[in-house]
Amino acid sequence: MECISIFEMLKIGVGPSSSHTLGPWRAAERWLGELKQAGKFKKTRFVKVYVYGSLALTGKGHATDYAIMLGLSGADPEHIPVEDIHQTVARIKNEKTLSLAKELPLPFDPDIHIIFKREFLPFHANGMEFEAQFADGSVLSDTFYSIGGGFVVKEEQVYTSHNKKVFRRFPFPAQKGTELLAHCKEERQSISEIVLENERSLRSDEEIDAKLKRIWDTMLGCMYKGCHTEGNLPGGLKVRRRAYDLYFDLMTVQKTYNTPEEWLQSIRKTKVKFREILKWVSCFALGVNEVNASLGRVVTAPTNGSAGVIPAVLMYYMVIDNHKANFEHVKKFLLVAGEIGSIFKKGATISAAMGGCQAEIGVSSAMAAGALTELLGGSPEQVLIAAEIAMEHHLGLTCDPIAGLVQIPCIERNSMGAIKAINAAELALQTKPENIRVPLDKVVSTMWETAKDMSSKYKETSEGGLAVEVFLSDC
Structure with missing residues (x-):
C-alpha cells in the first residue's frame, strides 16, 4: 500500500x-x-x-x-x-x-x-x-x-x-476513496482525524503543527506579496499583474496593517457582497500564481502551476465565511486536502506532462473542495462527493501554456478552480450520499484514462491549443 x-x-x-x-x-x-x-x-x-x-x-x-x-x-x-x-x-x-x-x-x-x-x-x-x-x-x-x-x-x-523510509507505517493506509471512508466509518472519525493519525506515525504533534504552520504562513505570505506587487510579469508576454489592482479596488477599509496576519484581519472588516466574494477569491488565487510566475516562493498544492487554488479557498473560509477561524481550521483543511491529492496521485497523476491541466488545476480544485466541505460540517462521504464534483468538471482540461510560461492560461485557471471548489463544496453539502451515481474513485480512474487518451501536444509541450494560436509577437 x-x-x-x-x-x-x-x-x-x-x-x-x-x-x-x-x-x-x-x-x-x-x-x-x-x-x-x-x-x-x-x-x-x-x-x-x-x-x-x-x-x-x-x-x-x-x-x-x-x-x-x-x-x-x-x-x-x-x-x-x-x-x-x-x-x-x-x-x-x-x-x-x-x-x-x-x-x-x-x-x-x-x-x-x-x-x-x-x-x-x-x-x-x-x-x-x-x-x-x-x-x-x-x-x-x-x-x-x-x-x-x-x-x-x-x-x-x-x-x-x-x-x-515511510512506507507501510500508516495505521490507516488508503489507496482509494472507498478505503478512506471505510477507515472513517470503522473508527468513527472524520477524514482529518484519520489523516492526522497517519501523520503521527511519522512525526510528533509538535512537528506536524510546525510544518503545517509554516505551509500556511508561506501561503498567506504569498497571497500578501501577490496583492501588493504591481507591474508586468517577466518572460516577454508582458502580462500585467492583476491581483494588485483587484485588491486595492476591493479593499474598503483604510490600510492599517504591516504583516500578512494583520492584513488578514483587516480584510475581515470589509463589507462583502456576493459579487465581491467572487472577486476576492480570484484576487487571492491570482496573487499566488503571479508570485509563482516570477520565481517566488509558493507551496505546491499539489503543483506550482495550481498553487493558488487551495490558499484562495482557505482564505475565503477565513475572511468571508468564518471570522473566528484559527490554526485548528487551517490544520484540518490542509490534512484533508493533502489526503485527497494523494488519492489522485496514486490512482492517476498530478503531472500536466502526463495528464494535461486536469491533473493540476482539476486535482487542486478537488483537494480544496473536499477540505472546505469538512470545515463546513460535511460528512466524510460529502467530502469525497465535493472532490468528485470539482474534478468531474475539469476532466479533459489541457495544458497549453503560451511560450512555455506558467502565465497564460495558467494564472486565471487558478481562480476558476477556486470558484469551482467552493461551488462543489456547497453542492456536496446539499447531497445525500445514497443519491450519488459517480463516486470519487470512478472520476479518478476516468481522469487517468482521459490523460492516456489525450494528445501529447496538450500535455505541457506548448505544441497545441493557445500555445500555437498566440505568439509573443501578438502580445
Whole structure:
C-alpha cells in the first residue's frame, strides 16, 4: 500500500513549476548525493545535463535551466532567498563557473552543459540525464524523472528513497476513496482525524503543527506579496499583474496593517457582497500564481502551476465565511486536502506532462473542495462527493501554456478552480450520499484514462491549443 504524507503533497519551493523547476532542482541535489555516496564527487571535472521531452519543450519558460544550475550549486529551494536566484544564475553565466554543491568549482557554461533534447524518453515525459566526467576520461551518468508535484524518481524505482523510509507505517493506509471512508466509518472519525493519525506515525504533534504552520504562513505570505506587487510579469508576454489592482479596488477599509496576519484581519472588516466574494477569491488565487510566475516562493498544492487554488479557498473560509477561524481550521483543511491529492496521485497523476491541466488545476480544485466541505460540517462521504464534483468538471482540461510560461492560461485557471471548489463544496453539502451515481474513485480512474487518451501536444509541450494560436509577437 503506497503511503504518501501530506507534506509530500504540500511542499514549499520556488516557482514557476513543480515538475519543471522544483523537480529538476531536487533531481540535481539527489544526483550530487549519489555522486558523493559513490566516492566520485571530488574526482568530477565536468558535468553535463540532458533535458528531454516536455522538460525540453517548455523548459526555458519554466526556468528548468535555472533550477538545474541552482540544484547543482547546492542551493535549497525551500530556504534560498528568492532575491538571490537571479544573482546566482547571472554569476554562473558570466563567470562560466559553477561551485558544485558549494564545494567543488568547475567550468560550466549553461549554453553548452545543459542540452535540451526534444525527444521523449519512454518512461515519462519529464526526463533528465546527469553526466559526470572524471580526470581519467571516464564518464558516469544517471537518469531521473520529474513526475509532478516535485516528486522525482528513477525508472527502476516506484518511489523516491525518502518515501521508502515511510512506507507501510500508516495505521490507516488508503489507496482509494472507498478505503478512506471505510477507515472513517470503522473508527468513527472524520477524514482529518484519520489523516492526522497517519501523520503521527511519522512525526510528533509538535512537528506536524510546525510544518503545517509554516505551509500556511508561506501561503498567506504569498497571497500578501501577490496583492501588493504591481507591474508586468517577466518572460516577454508582458502580462500585467492583476491581483494588485483587484485588491486595492476591493479593499474598503483604510490600510492599517504591516504583516500578512494583520492584513488578514483587516480584510475581515470589509463589507462583502456576493459579487465581491467572487472577486476576492480570484484576487487571492491570482496573487499566488503571479508570485509563482516570477520565481517566488509558493507551496505546491499539489503543483506550482495550481498553487493558488487551495490558499484562495482557505482564505475565503477565513475572511468571508468564518471570522473566528484559527490554526485548528487551517490544520484540518490542509490534512484533508493533502489526503485527497494523494488519492489522485496514486490512482492517476498530478503531472500536466502526463495528464494535461486536469491533473493540476482539476486535482487542486478537488483537494480544496473536499477540505472546505469538512470545515463546513460535511460528512466524510460529502467530502469525497465535493472532490468528485470539482474534478468531474475539469476532466479533459489541457495544458497549453503560451511560450512555455506558467502565465497564460495558467494564472486565471487558478481562480476558476477556486470558484469551482467552493461551488462543489456547497453542492456536496446539499447531497445525500445514497443519491450519488459517480463516486470519487470512478472520476479518478476516468481522469487517468482521459490523460492516456489525450494528445501529447496538450500535455505541457506548448505544441497545441493557445500555445500555437498566440505568439509573443501578438502580445
